[in-house]
Amino acid sequence: xxxxxxxxxxxxxxxxxxxxxxxxxxxxxxxxxxxxxxxxxxxxxxxxxxxxxxxxxxxxxxxxxxxxxxxxxxxxxxxxxxxxxxxxxxxxxxxxxxxxxxxxxxxxxxxxxxxxxxxxxxxxxxxxxxxxxxxxxxxxxxxxxxxxxxxxxxx
Amino acid sequence: xxxxxxxxxxxxxxxxxxxxxxxxxxxxxxxxxxxxxxxxxxxxxxxxxxxxxxxxxxxxxxxxxxxxxxxxxxxxxxxxxxxxxxxxxxx
Numbered sequence: 260x261x262x263x264x265x266x267x268x269x270x271x272x273x274x275x276x277x278x279x280x281x282x283x284x285x286x287x288x289x290x291x292x293x294x295x296x297x298x299x300x301x302x303x304x305x306x307x308x309x310x311x312x313x314x315x316x317x318x319x320x321x322x323x324x325x326x327x328x329x330x331x332x333x334x335x336x337x338x339x340x341x342x343x344x345x346x347x348x349x350x351x352x353x354x355x356x357x358x359x360x361x362x363x364x365x366x367x368x369x370x371x372x373x374x375x376x377x378x379x380x381x382x383x384x385x386x387x388x389x390x391x392x393x394x395x396x397x398x399x400x401x402x403x404x405x406x407x408x409x410x411x412x413x414x
Numbered sequence: 415x416x417x418x419x420x421x422x423x424x425x426x427x428x429x430x431x432x433x434x435x436x437x438x439x440x441x442x443x444x445x446x447x448x449x450x451x452x453x454x455x456x457x458x459x460x461x462x463x464x465x466x467x468x469x470x471x472x473x474x475x476x477x478x479x480x481x482x483x484x485x486x487x488x489x490x491x492x493x494x495x496x497x498x499x500x501x502x503x504x505x
Contacts, residue, residue: 297465302473304484343489346482361478378463382474389485396492408499 278320285313293390297379303389310390311397323402323412332402332410335395342392346385353381361385 293306318326330338350361358365363381364374372380402410438445455472465471473481 296470297467299467300469302470339489339492343485346485350478350482361475361482363475375462375464378475379465382463382465382470385474385478385481386470389481392485393488396488399492400495403495403499408501410500 274320278316282313282317285316286310289313289390289394293386294383296386297383303386304393306386307390307393308397310394311401314394314398315401318401318405323406323410326398327402327410330395330398335399335402338391338395339399342388342390342395345388345391349381349384349388 289306289309289312291306292301292309293303296302296306314326314330317329349363349366352369353362353365354360356365356368361381363378363384366377366381367374406412438447442448455468455476459468459471459476460466463471463475465475
């Protein structure tokens with residue numbers, strides 16, 4: 260096991276430098292895909308996968324420890340649960356304000372933006388929830404599968 | 415036990431294939447999806463949700479349940495892998 264890890268591709272200067280340059284742009288692009296889902300192809304799933312890929316790329320090039328400095332295991336665990344909680348929470352909030360479950364126009368009673376605008380904004384809220392969930396769970400899957408569950412060393 | 419699982423799979427598969435016989439032909443312009451569902455979305459989605467991308471409007475609003483359970487499926491996948499693989503570090 261040790262021999263393999265001492266000669267990972269991440270020791271290469273070119274890979275490290277290019278990953279360091281690429282990761283910020285990948286993350287900005289991921290956020291763009293999430294927030295621009297209303298106007299162009301994209302949305303929570305696609306943007307979440309792109310954001311997750313940036314952390315996986317960090318883990319591939321610099322090692323899992325480095326990626327866990329940017330997203331710790333506990334923050335990842337919070338995000339795992341926060342994503343679905345945002346989605347279902349928005350749905351429950353709609354029901355509490357007198358609409359049907361996931362009928363965002365009911366949230367107009369909370370902040371009066373107009374029912375139609377709330378349907379647009381409600382979609383944005385759930386896309387953020389989906390994005391957070393997909394991002395953190397992609398990273399969690401990678402951490403677990405590549406380290407056999409130890410989540411400290413691996414590819 | 416293996417034979418039983420195989421039998422259950424085959425029976426379920428056969429039933430599902432039998433069920434597809436009642437589906438409208440693929441791309442049939444007279445099927446229900448093409449006669450009232452798609453036109454409804456195309457005509458009303460932008461007006462009702464102010465989202466120019468109809469795909470997002472359908473996924474996020476009209477079919478919010480579907481998207482919600484897709485998220486739950488991903489959540490379950492993550493938790494399944496975590497519960498099978500995760501172990502505490504040996505001190």
